[in-house]
Amino acid sequence: MLALLVVVSLILLTAYFGESPQSPLHSVQRGIVQVFSPVQAGASKVLSPVRDVANWVSDTLRAKSNVDKLRKTNRDLTAQLATLKTEQLQNEQLTAEVGLDQTIGIRNYHPVGANVTGRDPSLWYQQVEVDAGSDEGVEQGDPVLADGGLVGDVTTVDASVSIVTLITAPSYAAAAQVTDRAGDQGILAPSVGNPNQLLLTDLPGRAQVAQGDLVVTTGFKSGSLTSLYPPGLPIGTVGTVNPNQLFNNNEVPVSPTADLRHFDSVQILTRPHAANVRAQVP
């Protein structure tokens, strides 16, 4: 009996690993998720007071230790805001002069709100289940935002439920850009085992990145190849830059903007390519 169970597990593992997402095993899995999702959504609502109390205790302890750090960040951001306001004014004037239509607000990507109904406890999959699916216009690959930043993309969709793979999952990668003077670009990859940190790899060895620089999605388009994400979605900020790590490995650590373990609701951008920057002939 024991041998039979082990053999069945190994057969399932081998079959599933080699299958495409449209194969029978995946379809059965999606069907079961569809059946389970109302139960899970109900349980999530019923158990939310318990969850809130536990998270409140955890958040309070964490907030106390973050006060000094956030005060310093606040001072830095106030200074940055003044600079950016001036630059924005200049940008608006120049945009009007060259007749460029820049519509890159989140609203243009048709965001759909959803609640988190389930979360994966393991360190390896980093997925959350949300209560919006193809009925709401969600498609596979749609970017997902929460807590002011990019948190992942939709990897499985059913009628009323979707699975979102987080940016800290081992399988994740995205083109990203540092908002430094040169606008250095790289590939954002997770640092497996450290859910509070990402790595921006493939940067130029002499990139002028500094701690606190904002990292956003690139939103590239190269021939028929288009990034899943629109440009300018905030991902995180550059952490402590080690010049040796940057020069030798071409990578810097990035702290995600969103608190990936605490968000309860998300915004799914259902039309991520609806508002690309385009030039207009006057």
Place this chain on the structure above:
Amino acid sequence: MSPPPLRLILRLVLLALGTVVIQEAAVSQISIFGISADLTPLMVMSVGLLAGSLTGAVMGFATGLLVDTVLVQTLGITSLLYIAIGYWAGRLRELRDPAHGLVPLAAGAAATAVAGIGMTLIQFLLGVDAPVSLLLFQQIFITILVNTLISLPVYAVVRRIIHPALPDDPRRRRRRAYTTGGLSPLQSSSKRLGQITRGGG
């Protein structure tokens, strides 16, 4: 070996479903020291300790399959790990029959370690493209610590749910008799007989 009674099977099915739903809907969303507790390996370990190796292994397989399905993970990985946990906990009971109250604590730590380290090994065997941080081991260690702390209440709840449906184990019945003095070889036969006579009125 006779199959487990229907009442026990029904309770085990409800226990597996309830644990997975509570885990996904609530426990996974509570962060303690940056990680979440995982009830499922503790529940499988508790069933193994209470019901034996075969029941533990089957429960491990079914719970693992449910976890993999509901979380849209690679099917079979969690089943494989939980079979080992359920079977091992059951064998511990069958070979040693530990009676100490803190056994679930140690068994919970071991079960979580098997689940965490086993998952890591299987993921490495399947191939990991992303860079791996050494903090992974710290995360596994903290998970073991948190799960160890909650293993006693989880064991108590599982015991409360499935104990009334468990078939009476002759070895446990014998031990109960020894504990109460009914069959203890340390007592003289006359004393034992006196107890029985008094008990019998």
